[in-house]
Amino acid sequence: MKVNxxxxxxxxxxxxxxxxxxxxxxxxxxxxxxxxxxxxxxHKSSITTLPQTIKDADGIILATTVEWLGIGGYMQQFLxxxxxxxxxxxxxxTYMQPxxxxxxxxxxxxxxxxxxxxxxLGGLPCxxxxxxxxxxxxxxxxxxxxxxxxxxxxxxxxxxxxxxKSLPSSNQAVKQSVLRTQQLELTPQESEQLSKYVADDLYxxxxxxxxxxxxxxxxxxxxxxxxxxxxxxxxxxxxxxVPQEDFTANYLFMIEGKKKPxxxxxxxxxxxxxxxxxxxxxxYTKLTTAVxxxxxxxxxxxxxxxxxGEMTAKGNFKTLKMLDQIFIFT
Numbered sequence: 001m002k003v004n005x006x007x008x009x010x011x012x013x014x015x016x017x018x019x020x021x022x023x024x025x026x027x028x029x030x031x032x033x034x035x036x037x038x039x040x041x042x043h044k045s046s047i048t049t050l051p052q053t054i055k056d057a058d059g060i061i062l063a064t065t066v067e068w069l070g071i072g073g074y075m076q077q078f079l080x081x082x083x084x085x086x087x088x089x090x091x092x093x094t095y096m097q098p099x100x101x102x103x104x105x106x107x108x109x110x111x112x113x114x115x116x117x118x119x120x121l122g123g124l125p126c127x128x129x130x131x132x133x134x135x136x137x138x139x140x141x142x143x144x145x146x147x148x149x150x151x152x153x154x155x156x157x158x159x160x161x162x163x164x165k166s167l168p169s170s171n172q173a174v175k176q177s178v179l180r181t182q183q184l185e186l187t188p189q190e191s192e193q194l195s196k197y198v199a200d201d202l203y204x205x206x207x208x209x210x211x212x213x214x215x216x217x218x219x220x221x222x223x224x225x226x227x228x229x230x231x232x233x234x235x236x237x238x239x240x241x242v243p244q245e246d247f248t249a250n251y252l253f254m255i256e257g258k259k260k261p262x263x264x265x266x267x268x269x270x271x272x273x274x275x276x277x278x279x280x281x282x283x284y285t286k287l288t289t290a291v292x293x294x295x296x297x298x299x300x301x302x303x304x305x306x307x308x309g310e311m312t313a314k315g316n317f318k319t320l321k322m323l324d325q326i327f328i329f330t
Contacts, residue, residue, distance in 0.1 A: 001160060002034040004057040006050070008064035008075025011041055016101040016133035017065040019140055020149055024061065024099070027153035040074040047077045048195040051086035059095035059126070059160040062114050066102040071110045079117050085195035091123045097156045098128035107132055119169050126159045127152070233262060234273045236296045240327050243269035247326070249319045250278055254286040266326060283315035283323075298329040 005025065009015050021037070028035050036053075043050055054060060064075040082091065098114035100107045107130040115125040129152045133139045140146075158164070233255075246268065253262040260275040291310045294300040302323035305311035313320050 001032075001059075001157070002036065002057050003028055003059045003061065003156070003160070004053060005035065005037040005061045005063060006075075006078060007037065007039050007041075008062070008072050008078060009041070010065075010067075010072075010074075011039060014136050015065050016103065016131075016136055016139060017063050017099060019136065020099055020101060020129065021061070021063045023146065023149045024153040024156075027150050028157065031154070031157050033157060040078050044074065044077075047074070048081045048085055050078055051082045051091075052195065054082075054094055055087060055090055057094060059097070059156060061097050061099055061156070062118070063099035064110065064114070066100060066104060066106045066110045068104055069106065071100065071113055075114075079114075079121075081195065082121055086121065088122050091118075091121050093124070095124045095126050095156070095160050097126040097152070098130075099152075100128070100130045102130070102132050103134075105132075124166065126156055232258070233292065233296065236329075237264065237273055237327060238271060240329050241271050242326055242328050243271075244322070244326055247322065249282045249316075249322065250280050251283050251285065251319075251323070252278055252281045253292070254284070255292055256286075256288040258289075281315065282319045283313060285311055285313045285320075287311040296329060302327070 005021055007017065007021055009017050011018070025035050025037065036057075038050060038053065040047060040050070062075065062078075064071045066072075070076075096114075096118040098111045098118075100110035100114065102110070111128045111130040115128060118125050129149065131145075244266075248267045250266070251264040253264070255262055258275070261277065263272075263274055263276055263278040265272040265278065285306075287305065287310065291300070291305050295302060295305060300310075302311065303321060306313055306320065
């Protein structure tokens, strides 16, 4: 028989949980149980891989200390890793005994939290141990307390060796009918491999760098596409511009799908074309990109587009008619 102990405290010398864990380890060793202990704070950079150590254990002890509120961060991270990367099939056949000692208030709530967490994971919880310790020396010297701790260790041994059953709990019902946590459908081997990747700082750092590079690439592509959009129709209009003597006009084209209007300013032989608003407009037009493409390709004239209703216009209609003279597409 093998029992793993996972200690979620900070390893302080005056931590009462350490005394309880040490005493239980002594009793289990006397019962010829192989005991392996994991101080989670010593594995804080690889907590995601710790659930894989449950594979060769018949039972485990989850031990932690309530110093001010709750079971503490290390133990919570370990349980999170069991949920994300643990072998649920193995957890479902593993007994767990919660040990929670407190130097403040909340040891009972901590014990219940560990038991609930293990049941939701699908595991088999055993009767746990919790207590409040005001003075560690007097606690260690109390013979009655020592007997209680030893009895709890013996109960764990009997529970595992006899494979004792327990009545169904509502936590399992809640997990099956209410919880809808989205999880990747991974095999135990894939979960183990994923946990190793998550625990690999270099791998995680490389992944973050790759994500940043991809983000930069897509931003550049987006910027390029916006730049291309700003240049749409400018080259074609300038290439087919035919200057008219003593002619000045300002046109504004509202082209469907473009974020900004296309502004065309003509002053005799000079022309300025850009995307943006223009304060002074002689002719305001509205058309689709398809109609504008047909005009640019010489399939349609501005006048015909206006007469057929494919382009609407407001302003000076004499100036509107001049579009087909200043822009000739063949």
